[in-house]
Amino acid sequence: MKLHEKLAVVAACLVAARLLFSFLRANSAAEPPPQGDQGAASQIAPEIRAGLITRQPTAFRLLRAPDLNPPPRPLTKRRKNAASDRFLDEPLFRLHTWHGEEWMHLAVVACGDRLEETMTMLKSVVLFSLSKIKIHIFAEDFLQPQFKKSMILKDVDSLLYVDTDVLFLRPVDDIWYFLNLFNSTQLAAMAPEHEIPRIGWYSRFARHPYYGAAGVNSGVMLMNLTRIRNQLFKNSMIPTGLRWEELLYPLYHKYKNDITWGDQDLLNIIFHYNPEYLYVFPCQWNYRPDHCMYGSNCRGAEDQGVSILHGNRGVYHDDKQPAFKVVYEAVRDFPFEENLFQALYFPLQNNFLKTVHTLCGRLPQVFLKQIEQTMRKEYEHRVIQRG
Structure with a gap:
């Protein structure tokens, strides 16, 4: 895709x-x-x-x-x-x-x-x-x-x-x-990209920040949209935080030469800076x-x-x-x-x-x-x- x-x-x-x-x-x-x-x-x-x-x-x-x-x-x-x-x-x-x-x-x-x-x-x-x-x-x-x-x-x-x-x-x-x-801060859930970080893709090849020790996979993603719409996301571009609709394109343009797996990489970058927002199943x-x-x-x-x-x-x-x-x-x-x-x-x-x-x-x-x-x-x- x-x-x-x-x-x-x-x-x-x-x-x-x-x-x-x-x-x-x-x-x-x-x-x-x-x-x-x-x-x-x-x-x-x-x-x-x-x-x-x-x-x-x-x-x-x-x-x-x-x-x-x-x-x-x-x-x-x-x-x-x-x-x-x-x-x-x-x-x-x-x-x-x-x-x-x-x-x-x-x-x-x-x-x-x-x-x-x-x-x-x-x-x-x-x-x-x-x-x-x-x-x-x-x-x-x-x-x-x-x-x-x-x-x-x-x-x-x-x-x-x-x-x-x-x-x-x-x-x-x-x-x-x-x-x-979900606890009071979590707004999305995904599964790990790999169970063993030392042989996982992100821990070996990623050229951008990613969630946790091995990253997460976006093929199955459960979301509380109400919380996402109302949340500010920390990032490496603006110290005050950005809402979701304000974040995606700037993030893409910043990392477009470093990402391999498209939206999954962007999500990993987002939750790298906001780990408290993610539930891992x-x-x-x-x-x-x-x-x-x-x-x-x-x-x-x-x-x-x-x-x-x-x-x-x-x-x-x-x-x-x-x-x-x-x-x-x-x-x-x-x-x-x-x-x-x-x-x-x-x-x-x-x-x-x-x-x-x-x-x-x-x-x-x-x-x-x-x-x-x-x-x-x-x-x-x-x-x-x-x-």
Whole structure:
């Protein structure tokens, strides 16, 4: 993805009035599909759109067809048990209200040849999520007129941004929960770029400041937009601090000859000077080839399984890391009308046997554990508890 495209979504997601680039598409899960040919971002498969509208997606055909109008789920907060990755139910207060209903917000940039990845990512959202989600898709410049007259995300309190090459292997609800763990100063959350600083990219090659000992990865970024809009950010240019919309372009022009990874480098620079604003979540919430291709270095994924799979380095589309490709193709090819266990999980298990000779595929439970747990919980909820 081009630097100006990714920098644009960072600006657009975090600023109410000043949007600095000329492309936008905001898709509401509850709104009707746009009319006419409006480019890649409008080509959301009808079955995905239908799944987003229902609280429980139609994909969960376990032993019988599910009820498409289930009774409302009680609003709960999940408190983490310190001894495990399990959550205990408590009253929830963080979901954003939209027209009287509770929503989570997800943003992604979908440009050029990223259409298939984007649709597969959305499919994983539908397959495994519980609460309603409002999708914001940022697309290309044919939407420039609409972009110029819009005030983007001005009423959104919190947002989860993901790259197109991300797959959810458990409900989005569970990463949304991390908003409840922010302290009084934290306004965003990301995972480390690497778990071992001495072999990480930033600690070896970066020519600019970065967060902590190994930097952070921006492929999965959870944000409290209300706090971001109201905060001044310390920086190396102006001692009084700058607001987000005032900071991005000066920062880019100062470091444009030193940055390699675009918006991720800019975010690392920002949080280098403002570490108290960042919550760092564990590596299994942004699991990449770097966590296994040089030997396993994400203990959380070994213990609890991958929660969010991030197939950077193009591994979904080549044969360098077949374990990642197997998961991607299983989700991409799953037909919504089929049984989830029979048409997704069992073929995935079988195909994973072909990858056990590789470094990333040698521990299948790392990739399969959360999928299995999520499907079993859904099965118990729909078939056993509700009979």
